[in-house]
Amino acid sequence: MLEIVELDHQHNQREISRLLEEHSQRADHSIPPYEREELSLAAYEKGTFIGGITGDIVWNILNVHLLAVDPEYRGKGLGGELLQELEARARLRGCKVSELTTMSWQAPHFYQKQGYEIFGEIKDCPLQGHTKYYLKKNL
Structure with a gap:
């Protein structure tokens, strides 16, 4: 049964x-x-967590999962530094491409400034007027 x-x-x-x-x-x-290898980086200032990024590698593809920076540190380049460091570590492990998803109210423009390009989208997700974006970058 x-x-x-x-x-x-x-x-x-x-x-x-x-x-x-x-x-x-x-x-x-x-x-x-x-095989999945998880990556997790955190940024601290004076012992206080101010941002982090997670991802994993499968078949030489970096999948970026979460990236967040404390509001007091946004706009100062920390998000870009975290992303670049994750990408650098992925390159050392043989990755040729990075991929991620983001929502229209989150950070599509941030990722585009970091060299990512949109290759797909789902409109009206999760609600009407919002979009889920799929982005990639050659490493």
């Missing part, structure tokens, strides 16, 4: 990755293993 249950995220991700890996290897032996 089929049973669908909620499962711990990490355990479920491991099992799903295993199935995907088996499928990829059956389809094409030259496809590299599906």
Whole structure:
């Protein structure tokens, strides 16, 4: 009898990755293993957290997940420094491209100033008048 249950995220991700890996290897032996390396950087000033960035690397692609800077430090280049450092570390690990998503009220223009280009969008997401953007940058 089929049973669908909620499962711990990490355990479920491991099992799903295993199935995907088996499928990829059956389809094409030259496809590299599906391995995820997480990256997490934080900025501190005088012991106080003022910003951070997270991402992961899969198949030599940097996926930027979260980037935030304390309001008192915005507009001073910290966000760009965090992003550049994450990209530099990804390059050292063999990444050729970086990708991310952002919402229209968040930071599409910031990322474009950092060299990212929009390659897709979903209009009226999550509400009418807003847009979810998909961006990429060659590293």
